[in-house]
Amino acid sequence: MSISISSWGRLDATPHEVHFLSDRKSVSATLASLHPGLAHGNGRSYGDVCLNPGGLLWKTTGLDRFIHFDDSTGLLRCEAGILLRDIQRMSVPRGWILPVTPGTQLVTVGGAIANDVHGKNHHVLGSFGDHIRQLTLARTDGSVIVCGPDARPDWFSATVGGLGLTGVIVDATIQLRRVAGPWLDTENIPYTSLDEFFHLADESEAGWEHTVSWIDCMSGTGKGIFMRGNPTDAGPRPVPSAHKRAMPFTPPVSLVNGLTLRPFNLAYYQLQKLKSGRGIAHYEPFFYPLDNLLEWNRMYGPRGFYQYQSVVPRQGGHEAVAAMLGEIGRSGEGSFLAVLKTFGNRQPIGMLSFPQPGVTLALDFPNKGEKTLKLLARLDAIVQEAGGRLYPAKDARMPRGLFEAGYPQLAEFLKFRDPGITSGLSRRLIGN
Structure with a gap:
């Protein structure tokens, strides 16, 4: 279906073909048959990192399920379309909280990883990616990559903060932090x-x-x-x-x-x-x-x-x-x-x-x-x-030029880019 979509900055609203993802087990098959495109969560990015003007978006907010939560360790596995708000409201009454969150909790886990969001405590706990223990990445060639700090760490480093360009994050395992209350x-x-x-x-x-x-x-x-x-x-x-x-x-x-x-x-x-x-x-x-x-x-x-x-x-x-x-x-x-x-x-x-x-x-x-x-x-x-x-x-x-100067690992990152994924930002700053 064709929908006009803008990012949070509302600079413009452009037509997109939107396909809704809801079954994590079929994401890789969907991407293999339906691309090029871009994962789109709750649309809270301000510019064009979450947009693919005139092209396809894979809408991920239907991937919104908790898969497993260990009350004793605070280890949570969830789908990538779930909002940070819903994690907080599930976990805080149980004595756990997300270690790092940005200035809004109305963002998806996938978006938080793809933009490696930060909060008010970077000097203590770093950014969101520092607390991801594993993630599942679907590629448009039909392959699935499971990676983390200790498993395929190169893919993990490319995907955390990777602007959604290495694949579609399907689910993630997050280490929550123990708290006494809210x-x-x-x-x-x-x-x-x-x-x-x-x-x-x-x-x-x-x-x-x-x-x-x-x-x-x-x-x-x-x-x-x-x-x-x-x-x-x-x-x-x-x-x-x-x-x-x-x-x-x-x-x-x-x-x-x-x-x-x-x-x-x-x-x-x-x-x-x-x-x-x-x-x-x-x-x-x-x-x-x-x-x-x-x-x-x-x-x-x-x-x-x-x-x-x-x-x-x-x-x-x-x-x-x-x-x-x-x-x-x-x-x-x-x-x-x-x-x-x-x-x-x-x-x-x-x-x-x-x-x-x-x-x-x-x-x-x-x-x-x-x-x-x-x-x-x-x-x-x-x-x-x-x-x-x-x-x-x-x-x-x-x-x-400012993007290239500010991100010196760009050339290394491009080795991991999925050729079937494109965005307004990638075409503007990296090229097809």
């Missing part, structure tokens, strides 16, 4: 400069598992709110009710604009400053604050938005982040969903995994056409000069 001991700390941010980040690494900050990219001073947390045994207490709301429609123009940005950022900073200090938080609002506003991507209007996430090495990271904030301030463009955090000193598990030691800045920009693209090109130059790279899961327009 609670975290948290602290919010206002900061007024990048110097303060880096001091807080360094100071927090040893004693805090989760660290992240919101930064006011329009202030010109680098002020923001630093948030940190540790799992804790808070005992029995009422779970806060989730007041989920939805953006009911797409406004005719972006609600994120020059009239709203500065007042919003100022108000948000002042509100969070009033809430500064220690507290106990449930894991869902701490890890996934935006999941309570469904369809929040509509607020950017009919033209959608670009998300831009970079990582630059720690040496020179302060200067690179300051330069990016300066460009954003001068442009008059801006973001109120601006996140600044550091990655730990550990090497990525996947050949094309995004996290690397350094500092990462993520921002959303309403699509204003050429004006926005010129700003992003100036940010590209800063990132490339600093020896950094962009996150393909968030990207819709990265130049090929």
Whole structure:
């Protein structure tokens, strides 16, 4: 069936032929008879990594079953189309939790592996791929590859962070982490400069598992709110009710604009400053604050938005982040969903995994056409000069040269690419 599909950035909606996968035992036969195509999970990537414009998508959300869970070891085997949310809601009451999750739990296991997603605790537990013990990969030639850190590790390294280009992930075995309950001991700390941010980040690494900050990219001073947390045994207490709301429609123009940005950022900073200090938080609002506003991507209007996430090495990271904030301030463009955090000193598990030691800045920009693209090109130059790279899961327009410079293992990765798989991103950055 032909369906118009867009990614989370809503930059456009293009026709796709969609085939729904629901039986993991028949995936390899389906791929062998129905390709070229691309696996598509819940569509929460921002750019074209999850799209195959004008082509075929194998929809994986029907592969949503738990296969086996060992309550004594926390080892979970599940199909790749299951949402992280459903794993958390099954496992947390049993005393286990996913060790690493991104800023939304509405992503599939397959998507989390293919993009090697990271969370707020990279300096402690790395990225999602670090906790995969085995996965099953179906190829379009009909073959099936079972791989993991200790079995065919080259295939595993290519597939984790491999952007869905090595095959279709059918199922995965994940090592969950023991927890006392759903609670975290948290602290919010206002900061007024990048110097303060880096001091807080360094100071927090040893004693805090989760660290992240919101930064006011329009202030010109680098002020923001630093948030940190540790799992804790808070005992029995009422779970806060989730007041989920939805953006009911797409406004005719972006609600994120020059009239709203500065007042919003100022108000948000002042509100969070009033809430500064220690507290106990449930894991869902701490890890996934935006999941309570469904369809929040509509607020950017009919033209959608670009998300831009970079990582630059720690040496020179302060200067690179300051330069990016300066460009954003001068442009008059801006973001109120601006996140600044550091990655730990550990090497990525996947050949094309995004996290690397350094500092990462993520921002959303309403699509204003050429004006926005010129700003992003100036940010590209800063990132490339600093020896950094962009996150393909968030990207819709990265130049090929920046991709090749940022991912030096690309040539090795291409040995494992499935010739029957293609995406908008692969055609743009790698070629057919």
